[in-house]
Amino acid sequence: MSLLDCTTKILGIVESLSGRPVRVQEDPSMQLLATVKIARGPAPLHMVTYRPMLQQPPDYRICFECGFIVRLFENPPESRVDFGASSEASRKMDLILADRSLLPQVRQMKDTLLQGILAQLRSVPIGLRVDEWLWELCPSLRDQQIAAIKTQLQQNVQALDPTIRRAFPKKIVNANAAINAAYALFWADKLADPAYALPYRSIGADADGKALLDIYRSLEPRPRNDWSLVDRWAENLGLLGWYQWTPYKLDE
Numbered sequence: 001m002s003l004l005d006c007t008t009k010i011l012g013i014v015e016s017l018s019g020r021p022v023r024v025q026e027d028p029s030m031q032l033l034a035t036v037k038i039a040r041g042p043a044p045l046h047m048v049t050y051r052p053m054l055q056q057p058p059d060y061r062i063c064f065e066c067g068f069i070v071r072l073f074e075n076p077p078e079s080r081v082d083f084g085a086s087s088e089a090s091r092k093m094d095l096i097l098a099d100r101s102l103l104p105q106v107r108q109m110k111d112t113l114l115q116g117i118l119a120q121l122r123s124v125p126i127g128l129r130v131d132e133w134l135w136e137l138c139p140s141l142r143d144q145q146i147a148a149i150k151t152q153l154q155q156n157v158q159a160l161d162p163t164i165r166r167a168f169p170k171k172i173v174n175a176n177a178a179i180n181a182a183y184a185l186f187w188a189d190k191l192a193d194p195a196y197a198l199p200y201r202s203i204g205a206d207a208d209g210k211a212l213l214d215i216y217r218s219l220e221p222r223p224r225n226d227w228s229l230v231d232r233w234a235e236n237l238g239l240l241g242w243y244q245w246t247p248y249k250l251d252e
Contacts, residue, residue, distance in 0.1 A: 006138035007059040014046060014066050017073040018250070022046045024062055033148075034058070036065035038072065041252050060134070060144035067130030071223040072248065079224060080248040083122045089114055089242045096169040106167055117172050118243055124179050125212075125229045128186055129221055135190075149187055156180040157199045165203075174208070175237045181209025182216070211236055 003011075003024075011022050020039040027049050034050040037043065048065045050058045072080055093114045097107045131149070134141060158164075159180065165173050181200035188196040200206045215232045219225045227245055234240045 003062070004057075004059045004138075004140055006140050007063055010063045010066050010070070010138070014069045014073075017070060018046065020045050020250070022048060022066065022069075024048045024050070024058075026050055026052045026058070028052055034061035034065050036068060038069055038248075040248070040250055056147070057144060060141055060148050063134055063138065063141060064127070064130055064148075067133060068126065070133075071126065071129065071226055074223040077250075078247075081227060081245040082248045083118075083230070083243060083245060085114060085118055086242060086244040089118070092242055096171055099169065102169065103167060106169075113168070113172055114242075117175055117239070120176065120179050121234055121237070121239060121243070122230055124183055125216055125233055126226050128183070128216060129223075129226065129229075132221065146191065149191075153184060153187060153196050156183065160199055160203060171238065174205075175239060177203065177205040178208035178212060178237060179233070181205040182212035183209075185209050185213050186216075208236075 011024070014022050018039065021044075023045050025047070028051060030049060030051045032051065033053075034048065036049075037047040039046045046066075046069055048062050050061045050065075052058065090110075093110050097110055097113075131145065134145060138145075157180075159173075159176055165177075177200065181197070184196045184200055185206065188194050197206055197209075200209055212233050215236065216229060219229050219232075231240070234242070
C-alpha cells in the first residue's frame with residue numbers, strides 16, 4: 001500500500017506521542033468507511049481499519065482516524081478519558097421508545113439508535129477539530145478531504161427525508177439534525193458554499209446547528225477542551241446523563 005508522505009508523517013506522530021505502533025489494514029466487508037481501535041492493555045498497537053474504495057485512496061480516512069489518537073495522547077495521562085454509554089442511557093432510551101406511535105421495528109432498534117446518537121455526539125465535534133488540523137497540516141490531503149466531506153454531507157441530508165423523520169423518536173431525530181446542521185454550516189463556511197446548509201434551513205434546524213457551532217467556536221481548540229466541547233453539545237441537545245467519561249489507561 002502506497003501512502004502519501006503526510007499520512008506517513010501522521011502515523012509517525014501517533015507512534016511518537018503514544019509509544020505504540022499503528023497498524024493499518026483494509027477490510028472490504030466493513031460497512032463504515034474507517035474505524036480505529038486505540039491501544040490498551042493486551043492490545044499493544046493502534047489498529048486503523050478502512051474499507052477499500054475504487055478510485056478513492058485511503059489516506060484521508062487513515063489520517064482522520066489517527067487524529068483522534070493524537071488528540072487523546074496530546075493530553076497528559078491523567079486527563080485522557082474514554083467515552084461510553086452511561087448506566088442511565090438504556091433507561092432513557094426505553095422511555096423514548098415507549099411511545100406507542102412508533103413502529104414495532106423502530107422500538108426494536110434501541111441499541112442501534114443509542115450507539116448511533118452517542119457516536120455522533122462524540123465524533124462530530126472532535127472530528128471537526130481533527131479536520132481543521134488536517135486542513136492546515138496536510139495540503140496534499142485536501143482533495144481527498146474535500147471529496148470525503150462532500151460525500152458525508154450528501155449522506156447526512158438523507159436523514160432529513162420526512163418519512164425517516166416521522167418514523168423515529170423525535171428527540172433522536174432532532175439531535176441528529178442539529179449535529180448534522182452544525183457540520184453542514186461549518187463546511188458551508190469553510191468551502192464557501194452556502195448551499196450545504198440550505199437543507200437544514202428548510203426544516204428549521206439551522207438555528208440549532210448554529211448554536212452548536214457557536215459553542216464549538218467559543219472554546220480553544222486544544223485537546224484538553226474536547227471533553228468540555230462534547231459536554232456542552234450534550235447539554236444543548238438534552239443528552240447529558242446519556243454517556244460517561246472514564247479514565248483511559250494505556251497499560252490496563
